[in-house]
Structure formats: structure tokens, C-alpha cells
Amino acid sequence: MTNEVKIAHISDLHISGMQDRRQLDSLSCLFDHFNTAGYDHLVISGDLSNSASPGDWKIVREKLESHGLYHWDKTTVIPGNHDLISLEEEMRFYNALNPLPQLRKKAFDRRVVDFCLFFQELITGDKRGNQAFPFLKIINYSSVKIALAALNSVYPWYPADNPLGARGYISTGQLRALSVERVLTALADCFVIGLCHHAYKVYGTDSPIDQAFDWTMELKNRDEFLGVMKAIHAKLVLHGHFHRFQSYGVKDITFINGGSFRYNPLCFSQLVINGQGCCVQKFVALPIKS
Ligand SMILES: [Fe+2]
Numbered sequence: 001m002t003n004e005v006k007i008a009h010i011s012d013l014h015i016s017g018m019q020d021r022r023q024l025d026s027l028s029c030l031f032d033h034f035n036t037a038g039y040d041h042l043v044i045s046g047d048l049s050n051s052a053s054p055g056d057w058k059i060v061r062e063k064l065e066s067h068g069l070y071h072w073d074k075t076t077v078i079p080g081n082h083d084l085i086s087l088e089e090e091m092r093f094y095n096a097l098n099p100l101p102q103l104r105k106k107a108f109d110r111r112v113v114d115f116c117l118f119f120q121e122l123i124t125g126d127k128r129g130n131q132a133f134p135f136l137k138i139i140n141y142s143s144v145k146i147a148l149a150a151l152n153s154v155y156p157w158y159p160a161d162n163p164l165g166a167r168g169y170i171s172t173g174q175l176r177a178l179s180v181e182r183v184l185t186a187l188a189d190c191f192v193i194g195l196c197h198h199a200y201k202v203y204g205t206d207s208p209i210d211q212a213f214d215w216t217m218e219l220k221n222r223d224e225f226l227g228v229m230k231a232i233h234a235k236l237v238l239h240g241h242f243h244r245f246q247s248y249g250v251k252d253i254t255f256i257n258g259g260s261f262r263y264n265p266l267c268f269s270q271l272v273i274n275g276q277g278c279c280v281q282k283f284v285a286l287p288i289k290s
């Protein structure tokens with residue numbers, strides 16, 4: 001037994017059915033590696049599906065099951081915008097019926113519940129548990145207690161405010177739920193890792209094209225989110241969405257973007273956390289099989 005906890009983080013799988021055999025084989029290859037290299041936990045930070053299809057979630061769930069990873073203490077998943085929003089469907093529905101925003105919001109909330117029910121074992125670990133975000137997962141390893149504080153940052157599609165469905169927003173209810181005294185007490189002796197799909201930082205250049213792109217992808221209330229991450233003393237925040245493998249610091253918190261499995265299926269982020277609460281992060285690239 002080592003005194004370190006090893007976490008693998010992948011993101012943005014964008015699975016699109018069973019046709020792409022290479023993509024599915026790569027997923028098996030990656031999961032095999034997590035087992036042989038002795039990873040303690042796997043985090044998947046959203047966009048499991050490319051087109052909000054439960055069929056794609058099923059593919060991921062079955063892969064996890066067949067690799068013995070489909071357990072509360074082995075894997076954590078959260079949804080991305082591509083899991084909850086089908087742009088094509090939203091637009092067709094909107095153009096045909098022009099439904100009230102409240103109705104669209106209701107349909108969106110149902111999708112969140114569907115996702116949580118589908119991955120219930122990895123989210124609540126309780127067959128009858130509620131499906132709401134945020135959820136806290138505290139795992140007591142022999143050397144360190146790890147807490148994952150997971151939030152849903154997917155914001156429903158709105159024609160003017162979120163035309164591509166890719167902007168993010170974390171509800172005040174979720175942020176408030178993490179800020180209460182009871183949570184702070186529970187997290188006091190933990191190495192805390194925040195988790196959401198959207199990036200804190202996007203391009204951030206002055207170019208008008210980049211700025212327009214940033215607007216469609218941004219986490220609208222990122223500074224409020226940052227405030228809560230600071231309040232719970234998160235050391236790291238893991239995210240995806242912006243398909244780039246990168247890490248960056250914001251006010252003493254290290255943000256790690258798990259990139260995209262879809263675009264580089266052999267690369268993932270590795271965290272090694274020791275008993276003193278020190279963490280070393282690196283991106284690992286598996287060799288290409290000949
Ligand atoms: Fe994505």
C-alpha cells in the first residue's frame with residue numbers, strides 16, 4: 001500500500017454511438033491502463049455524449065462496468081452541455097412551438113434528473129438518494145481524505161442568452177448549498193477538489209473573434225464560483241468543456257482542464273496526492289499501439 005492517492009481525470013469524450021470502433025477501443029485501452037497502473041479514482045468532467053444521447057451514456061457506463069470501475073468510490077461523473085442539450089432538438093422545438101422559457105427550463109431539469117438517475121451509483125451511491133447538485137463525495141483513503149465537490153454548470157439553451165447551449169452557469173442554490181457551516185465542517189480535514197464542466201478561463205485575448213467565441217463558451221458566474229471554491233478551501237478545480245489539456249492558477253487554486261478524449265484519446269490528467277496534502281499534477285500520454 002502506498003501513501004499516495006492517484007486520480008485520473010478525463011473529459012469531453014463526445015461518444016457518438018457504437019460506429020466509431022477506434023474511439024471505443026481507445027476507451028477500453030485507457031480504462032485498462034487505469035486498472036493496471038493502480039489509479040484509485042477516475043473523474044469524468046462531462047460531455048460523455050456528443051448529442052445528448054442516453055445511448056452514449058450507456059456505452060460509457062458499460063465500459064466502466066466491464067472494467068470494474070462502476071462504483072461510487074472508483075469513479076465520479078458530471079454532465080456537460082452535450083449531455084443535457086441537443087441543439088438541433090431545441091431549435092426544432094423552439095421554431096415549431098415557441099414554448100415558454102419556463103417549459104424549456106422544466107424539460108432541461110428533467111434531463112439533469114435523467115443523467116443523475118442514469119449514473120446514480122457514481123453520484124449518490126444511494127439507490128434512493130436525490131439527484132440534485134451539488135453533491136459531495138468524501139473518500140477516506142489510508143493517507144488522506146479526499147473530498148470532491150461536484151456542481152452542475154450546464155445552463156439551458158436560450159435563443160438570445162445561450163444560442164449554442166455552451167455557456168455555463170452555476171445556480172445560486174448550488175453555490176449556497178456548498179457554503180453552509182455543516183459542509184465547511186465536513187470538509188475541514190479533507191483535500192478538497194472542486195468539479196464542474198465549464199472552464200474558469202477561456203481564451204481571454206482582445207481579438208474580437210476570440211471574444212465572441214469566449215462569450216458563447218464562458219461560465220457566466222465564474223467569480224461567484226471561484227468565491228465558493230475559496231470558501232471551501234478547494235486546492236484544485238477540475239473541468240473540461242474547452243477542449244484543451246491545460247492547467248492554470250487563479251488565486252491559489254489550480255484549475256485543470258482535462259482536455260478532450262475525443263480529440264486525444266490517449267491523453268489524460270494525473271493527480272498524485274500525498275498524506276501531507278501535496279498534489280503533483282501532470283498530463284500523461286499513453287504510447288500509440290502499433
Ligand atoms: Fe466538449
Ligand SMILES: [Fe+2]
Binds near residue numbers: 047081240241242
Ligand atoms: Fe462542453
